[in-house]
Amino acid sequence: MNPSEYQLLLEVLSIETHSKEEGAMIEFLLSFFAKNGIKAWKDAMGNVYAEKGEIGNYQKYPLVVAHTDTVHRIHGKKIIPKKLLLPNFAGELKPALKGFDQDGNPVGLGADCKVGIALCLILFLRQPVLKGFFPVQEEIGAKGAEKVDLSFLPNIGYAIEFDSPSNTSSITLGGKLMYNPSDENGLGIIFTKLLLEFSEKRETEFTLEQHSYTDIVKLRPHFSCVNVPVGYYLYHTTSEYLLEEEAFFALDIGEELIKRAGYRYYNDAPHPSVRRLITQFALNTMEIIGEL
Numbered sequence: 303m304n305p306s307e308y309q310l311l312l313e314v315l316s317i318e319t320h321s322k323e324e325g326a327m328i329e330f331l332l333s334f335f336a337k338n339g340i341k342a343w344k345d346a347m348g349n350v351y352a353e354k355g356e357i358g359n360y361q362k363y364p365l366v367v368a369h370t371d372t373v374h375r376i377h378g379k380k381i382i383p384k385k386l387l388l389p390n391f392a393g394e395l396k397p398a399l400k401g402f403d404q405d406g407n408p409v410g411l412g413a414d415c416k417v418g419i420a421l422c423l424i425l426f427l428r429q430p431v432l433k434g435f436f437p438v439q440e441e442i443g444a445k446g447a448e449k450v451d452l453s454f455l456p457n458i459g460y461a462i463e464f465d466s467p468s469n470t471s472s473i474t475l476g477g478k479l480m481y482n483p484s485d486e487n488g489l490g491i492i493f494t495k496l497l498l499e500f501s502e503k504r505e506t507e508f509t510l511e512q513h514s515y516t517d518i519v520k521l522r523p524h525f526s527c528v529n530v531p532v533g534y535y536l537y538h539t540t541s542e543y544l545l546e547e548e549a550f551f552a553l554d555i556g557e558e559l560i561k562r563a564g565y566r567y568y569n570d571a572p573h574p575s576v577r578r579l580i581t582q583f584a585l586n587t588m589e590i591i592g593e594l
């Protein structure tokens with residue numbers, strides 16, 4: 303993440319937005335896209351859509367996704383992200399951003415899902431070809447994503463949401479398999495290989511987990527989806543913080559995933575045992591970090 307991209311992250315994190323009161327974030331998105339010459343629009347509910355570049359006849363767009371609401375109420379006292387040293391998943395202190403208001407009181411940073419929004423915007427600046435979906439009202443039941451404009455979906459090959467807490471990736475949402483690492487032609491094998499490579503090269507680790515829901519649960523019937531670990535901790539509390547290094551990893555993972563998955567269509571096969579997939583991934587992670 304270069305310095306101007308980091309500034310964009312801070313700018314997005316300072317926007318106050320709450321379920322059904324996403325107006326400031328929607329306006330920010332639409333003006334960002336307009337400023338950068340990228341086609342974007344909103345639907346009646348406030349979901350924002352964006353599209354950049356052209357694909358060939360047999361190609362599909364990668365889609366990036368992040369929701370525009372947070373659980374934190376609008377207070378009008380600003381959200382100022384401050385850098386502190388806070389624990390990562392392993393308890394090691396690392397540079398992290400935490401949100402304070404203008405009086406110095408901790409307020410929810412709302413990195414869930416504003417870090418995801420920032421990462422999507424950075425990818426729009428970097429990628430020549432991309433679609434984006436930014437739904438409202440995720441935190442009250444993925445209501446925006448439920449009402450996605452279906453005419454936006456047919457030329458999409460797969461979705462990358464940036465909304466998985468800390469170092470985890472949602473392999474299932476609401477019991478539905480988002481990707482299958484055992485499908486040789488799937489998105490899951492590309493994504494999990496990438497996570498394993500990152501754990502080795504960046505000296506970190508990732509886990510696959512079964513989470514309740516986020517927006518892509520509504521998109522999964524149409525194509526394979528992944529939820530990238532983005533490094534937010536203690537989410538939905540005023541103590542929420544964002545591990546910078548993990549947010550930077552998320553950007554690199556997203557970019558590398560698009561490079562490897564390309565402009566193709568994926569619909570990973572079902573698997574009889576999600577538990578087994580999770581165990582296999584954990585075994586691989588342990589081999590890499592040398593715990594076996």
Ligand SMILES: [Zn+2]
Pocket residue numbers: 369414415440465516
């Ligand atoms: Zn979220």
